[in-house]
Amino acid sequence: MTLVSRVFGYLRDMVLAVYFGANGATDAFFVAFRIPNFLRRLFAEGAFAQAFVPVFTEYKEHRTAAELRELLAHTAGTLASVLFVVTALGVLGAPLLIFIFAPGFTDNPHQYALASEMLRITFPYLLFIALTALAGGVLNSFGRFAIPALTPVLLNLSLIGATLWLAPHLSQPVVALSIGVLVAGVLQLAFQLPFLLRLGLLPRPRLSRTHEGVRRIMRLMLPALFGSSVVQVNLLFDTLVASFLAAGSISWLYYSDRFVELPLALFGIALGTVILPQLSRHRAQGETAGFEATLDWAIRVALVIAVPAALGLALLAGPILAALIEYRAFNAEDARMASMSLAAFATGLPAFMLIKVLAPGFYSRQDTRTPVRIGIAAMLVNMGLTALIVTPWYLLKLPGPHAGLALSTSLAAYLNAGLLYRGLRRDGVYSKPRWAGLFWRTLAASAVMSAVLLWMTPPLSDWAGWDAPHRVLRLGLMIGAGALAYGIPLWLLGVRLRGLLGRPGS
Template sequence: MSDSASSPAPHQPPSPPKTKPGSLLRSSLLTGSMTMVSRVLGLIRDIVLAAVLGAGGAMDAFAIAQKIPNFFRRLFAEGAFSQAFIPVLSEYREKGTHAAVKELVDKVAGCLGSILLLFTLIGVAGAVGFAYVFGYGYADEPEKFSLLVELVRITFPYLMLISLTGFAGAILNSYDRFAIPAVTPIFLNIFMIAAALLVADFFPNPAYALAWSIVAAGVFSLLFQLPFLKQIHLMPSPKLDWSHPGVKRILVLMTPALFGVSVSQLNLLLDSVIATMLGDGAVSWLFYSDRLVELPLGVFGVAIATVIMPGLSRLSAAQSGEKFSQMLDWAIRFVVLIALPATLALIILAEPILYTLFYHGEMKQTDILMSAYSLKAYALGLFAFMLIKVLVPGYFARQDMKTPVRIGIIAIGANILMKPLVVIPLVMLWGLGHVGLAFTTAMAAYVNAWLLYRGLRRAGVYTPSDQWVKLWLRYGAANGAMVAVLLAFLWHWNLWVDWPALERVIRLGILCAAGFAAYLLALLAVGVRLRDFKAQP
């Protein structure tokens, strides 16, 4: 089929997608599968990082350096911007012409691009300041701090590149082209793996090769998206116009959302800053444990949120309140289905997973044990992290940016108040301050999720279905079966540190397969069926 046949004419509005039974499920599974590939490659990347850099030293500096542009990326691209942009774009698409949509895209591209360029130049020029703020604990370690500054200077342009990639992805998601934005993160992992294995030896420190690979991946990711924008006749022609009504609306919506959508990121960032003051290795231990929690969060939580955001925005614009509530209920049910077993599995299998993935090269047994402690603490918050991903769109799709901000302030305040109460005793008694950081972040996520949920209920936006009592009993029984199987295996398999790498891989594979089979069979036994997740608007 030709491009002209498969895409709307340049001056004709695209036909709105028809919602079919099971379309959300299919879209979520498609996006999740693409993201799964990316996350698996991300695990391979982290395995390579552990072998090349280990924990502490250069790895600490690299973890902080790459976190800085990623933090701001989530503000500009995946966070406040996309949550403000998609509802406005959906409204233009629902009520206006394709020409109006194209004009909005052009003006947003010009304004967003100018902000990103200016901020990137400030970041590169002020790398010392950013390194001091984000890596405060390294200020009295000249060698590590100098490395951190240089890595920040190299990686900061990634912010602009990946934020523009996120802008392109938001447009594609709004037109239900979920696969392309979902597959794009794969490139970062491929570039970093290639840099670590092929060119790291040509640099004085492998961290430099990894930093440059991040920038190269950003360029490639942006270029990869452009042809698909052209297919839907929305290739941006950037124009700087701050007076455009759509741009002004996005800025108004985005300003409070900058804070509200990034609460969990601010909490994680706070962990990293404090971790720089807890001694060598603490940042790396949190990095490795956080990466494992990000696997189910990124594959399922982000996928579900990505899929429902355009749909919720369209339903809000069409004033379909009942269907809006049903879509939220569907998303929450899906989160419970995935998050509870993932949480329990990560807590129970923390040591086997870490030994299997990272116990080689520069990684020591102490690093594995310390990472396992923080992995268990982070995993406690996985359900809340995923729930936040699907509750926040319930506000932003209705262009309510202020409520998540108020809730975010409360959650961050709770996190800050809890940290001295938890971290200081753990540091003084057992030297496990990094575990306290992870635990308080997890608990703050529950504060955030509960307040978001309560706000939607009180506003009458979300009304849970009458099936929840039965669902909780069913999910509880299935999770109990999975836990029993995993604990039975681990009762006999407890020598992970002594087994060779291949044996660890085989045994972990058997463990995961047995746990998954027990969960799936138990779900079927208590009456849960796939068709239950196809009944959505």
């Protein structure tokens, strides 16, 4: 279901690129979308989910059904009330938020006003999508992973519909995208409610911060608001700096980040989502061996996917963009600029994926403080690297300084992942790693794949002369050849898919 969602996500981004291109107006939308989307990551895939699922799982294992429903009702009421206040403040303070997150827009009054207008429309998305995250956390705790994974399709369909049917009727067509975001928030929440009703867990929200379970969730959640989403904090910092660079820089970063998000969501986020309830259950039942085996399984799967995916994205960055979105408004220069940041983001994919896998090892034990400390260190390093890499790049007027932002984020992610791993080893909850041999075999197979891709890749200038079917066919053949060039050596080195992708902890 995550694969289905991401395929529609690619279609969404292709439609946006082809119809709107990369310019000041699209930069304004991506900033207006990124701010509530950043908060969504905190609530939906970050702090809230990491705090809620362990406590909810503990109630599910050790409390009565009535107590479980009561926890859900009080959590829903408290979350909704907090989000309503945050949403109201966000709508009222939209110009100030744009000034904080994209100060470079102030040099262009039209762009600044456009971004502020769209942020007022997109910000309520946070309220609906965070409640959708609550519903998804409940469903995941009961082993219902498909519906929450499929739900983002509605966002993609809403944005595609807004582009094709609403945008032509507006004086400022790009504003249609912000309306599409708001509609998608309502649809995603409505989609999950019937499935909660089927479980007998459709909440009747009640406001009570004194409820014991809610207090524990809030206590775990507050420090994790930053720590669990340091990658997103870094992306927001990139947006701030990019607002001072050439028009289109924010859009180039957005599209390149989206292609890295495809494998990250398919495997990294999906793995983290699946193992968090399992790790929480092992922890609640005192099964230390099962806890460690589940964590090790997730690391092994992440490595065997992330290493070749990172190399493939870096080597094929230009062909991917030329074949998939270099049409109409998104021109060859846009593709060239976006390919630079895509290659830079791709270098950090293994670290991004490991963060998603390692962080649940802390949250399942209701330890949110350690990831916070690690997140702060990684963010400070990212800022320092940005100054060291982007400043001389910009001052020397070299092409593509936005790619330096992506590279800084990737390097900081490795520090984040390394410190998380060291923390799990130090705590004694992951004392017997079994992934070292697999890693070296994965690296060897990836080297073979890289050699094949380098041999097969034609000059980027050739792609502009081909029509769309030719580009897509050529890219497909290269990806297929790369997959075989990776899979066959991996198989010859003794790695078997059935053994690797067995049940977590098996």
